[in-house]
Amino acid sequence: MIITKKKEPSLILEYLDGRKKVYLFGCNSCAEQCQTGGKRELDEMTVILRENGKEITGTSLIDETCYKMLVKKEFKANEAIMSSDAILVLACGAGVKTVAEIAENSTPVFPALDSLFLASVERYGRFFEGCSLCGECILGSTAGICPHTLCPKGLLNGPCGGVINGRCEVNIENNCVWVDIFRRLKAQDRLNVLKKIHPPKDYSNGVKPRKVILERKKTRA
Amino acid sequence: MNSLKQSLISKRFTITAEICPPKGTDTSGFLDKARLLKGQIDAANVTDNQRAVMRLSSLACSLLLLREGIDPVFQMTCRDRNRLAIQSDIMGAWVLGIRNILALTGDHVSFGDHRNAKAVFDLDSVQLVQTISKLNEGNNINDKPLKGGTDLFIGAVVAPGAEPWEPEMIKFEKKIEAGARFFQTQAIYDMERFQKFFEYARQFDIKILGGILLLKSAKMANFLNTNVPGVDVPKRLIEELESSKDQLEKGIEIAARQLKELNSFCHGAHIMAIGQEESVVRIIEKAKSVSSAKTPGN
Numbered sequence: 001m002i003i004t005k006k007k008e009p010s011l012i013l014e015y016l017d018g019r020k021k022v023y024l025f026g027c028n029s030c031a032e033q034c035q036t037g038g039k040r041e042l043d044e045m046t047v048i049l050r051e052n053g054k055e056i057t058g059t060s061l062i063d064e065t066c067y068k069m070l071v072k073k074e075f076k077a078n079e080a081i082m083s084s085d086a087i088l089v090l091a092c093g094a095g096v097k098t099v100a101e102i103a104e105n106s107t108p109v110f111p112a113l114d115s116l117f118l119a120s121v122e123r124y125g126r127f128f129e130g131c132s133l134c135g136e137c138i139l140g141s142t143a144g145i146c147p148h149t150l151c152p153k154g155l156l157n158g159p160c161g162g163v164i165n166g167r168c169e170v171n172i173e174n175n176c177v178w179v180d181i182f183r184r185l186k187a188q189d190r191l192n193v194l195k196k197i198h199p200p201k202d203y204s205n206g207v208k209p210r211k212v213i214l215e216r217k218k219t220r221a
Numbered sequence: 222m223n224s225l226k227q228s229l230i231s232k233r234f235t236i237t238a239e240i241c242p243p244k245g246t247d248t249s250g251f252l253d254k255a256r257l258l259k260g261q262i263d264a265a266n267v268t269d270n271q272r273a274v275m276r277l278s279s280l281a282c283s284l285l286l287l288r289e290g291i292d293p294v295f296q297m298t299c300r301d302r303n304r305l306a307i308q309s310d311i312m313g314a315w316v317l318g319i320r321n322i323l324a325l326t327g328d329h330v331s332f333g334d335h336r337n338a339k340a341v342f343d344l345d346s347v348q349l350v351q352t353i354s355k356l357n358e359g360n361n362i363n364d365k366p367l368k369g370g371t372d373l374f375i376g377a378v379v380a381p382g383a384e385p386w387e388p389e390m391i392k393f394e395k396k397i398e399a400g401a402r403f404f405q406t407q408a409i410y411d412m413e414r415f416q417k418f419f420e421y422a423r424q425f426d427i428k429i430l431g432g433i434l435l436l437k438s439a440k441m442a443n444f445l446n447t448n449v450p451g452v453d454v455p456k457r458l459i460e461e462l463e464s465s466k467d468q469l470e471k472g473i474e475i476a477a478r479q480l481k482e483l484n485s486f487c488h489g490a491h492i493m494a495i496g497q498e499e500s501v502v503r504i505i506e507k508a509k510s511v512s513s514a515k516t517p518g519n
Binding site: 152153154155156157158159160161162163164165166169170178179182186191194195197198199200201203 | 299300304326327328329331332340342343344345346347348351362378380383384385387388389391392394395398399407450451
């Protein structure tokens with residue numbers, strides 16, 4: 001899940017300065033779960049903007065705002081979107097980008113959220129970063145715990161000198177991820193994995209912008 | 222000139238100390254400290270933006286030491302440079318005459334004076350040691366031959382007091398496998414535990430310089446205990462400091478005692494006196510004066 005947080009209303013009002021008619025997009029997936037872009041947040045944003053003299057031309061809660069076809073359909077079905085002075089998107093950066101792509105050169109699109117990280121969900125409302133989407137997964141040799149993501153220094157060959165009784169000196173609330181990896185591998189009798197020198201990361205796997213285009217499989221009649 | 226390597230190979234008890242570059246371009250204080258240490262120690266470590274606080278470059282200050290006739294240990298962390306900058310700085314150090322390098326991970330930027338900076342960590346300390354080994358073989362990190370390589374004496378660090386110890390030990394052995402030939406340790410206060418570590422480390426073809434951190438006061442000792450990983454100043458030392466009129470003087474005495482103890486079994490000592498470099502000379506002198514039978518290590 002993509003975790004987002006709300007931007008300060010003052011910053012959003014700055015974006016919208018000089019623009020009266022505003023259309024709102026929310027996202028019924030990740031942002032809804034994060035309580036940043038669901039039905040309730042669209043209503044809250046409507047109230048805030050109205051209090052500040054804006055006219056809300058409409059709101060759309062898209063199932064996945066990062067899905068271009070869904071957003072496009074909404075644009076077609078709803079003329080109010082393009083006749084607005086601004087579009088505010090309560091979704092992650094991918095959602096904002098998708099809406100902006102469709103609005104293209106006409107109506108300016110603004111983000112209402114900051115996108116934070118890719119999380120595993122402990123339970124509702126408790127999100128923890130687990131993966132950096134680096135393009136070179138090493139979890140097979142780190143007991144399913146990503147040091148590239150969870151170690152503040154992203155170290156690949158074991159703990160630094162900053163371990164305090166198994167905890168991380170950068171944030172003492174956290175276990176040292178390398179101590180966690182060590183313990184799990186030891187329990188699995190796989191410490192030999194840890195003893196191998198891990199080579200430097202290949203950042204060429206993460207050159208931006210990244211894309212994946214699946215080949216269309218021919219379906220037999 | 223490589224007095225550090227020669228000293229360690231000749232099995233003499235070897236002493237290094239740490240000098241911190243200035244926060245600016247006025248090098249007079251740095252040079253004064255260096256001149257005090259000249260002839261007293263075998264080599265001087267030059268810290269690299271220690272504790273993530275921006276200072277004059279460790280490479281430049283290593284060269285200044287070299288000009289003063291002091292063998293520098295050029296400290297390099299992984300925090301501030303990517304693999305391109307790392308390799309070119311290492312080769313740069315070599316062509317300038319620097320012969321020793323100490324590879325470290327580096328403190329996180331969140332401890333320093335530039336907390337909004339991007340922490341690099343393109344390599345980690347094991348990979349850094351490996352990279353220097355490759356440069357020593359005349360190749361770059363991608364195993365492509367260079368027009369002239371380096372022949373640096375590679376050092377790394379270890380914290381014999383790390384808790385838990387096993388992950389630290391695995392990393393220590395990786396550093397050796399990667400090519401580290403000497404180790405400077407985190408400050409030692411538990412000499413018995415350190416001696417055990419030393420016995421275990423004897424199986425490797427490496428030299429170890431035990432870390433001595435000058436305790437300037439009881440307050441500092443307490444600070445170390447709560448804030449510095451892998452350092453555990455025993456209560457009796459804190460009490461010894463507290464009960465003395467001149468705590469710095471007592472700290473020097475304790476350090477001298479440790480130096481003498483290390484001299485009885487270890488390859489050498491690395492003295493860290495953070496900002497009190499002038500005390501290093503006194504520690505060494507004091508250790509000599511309290512010495513009885515001088516038994517070199519090895």
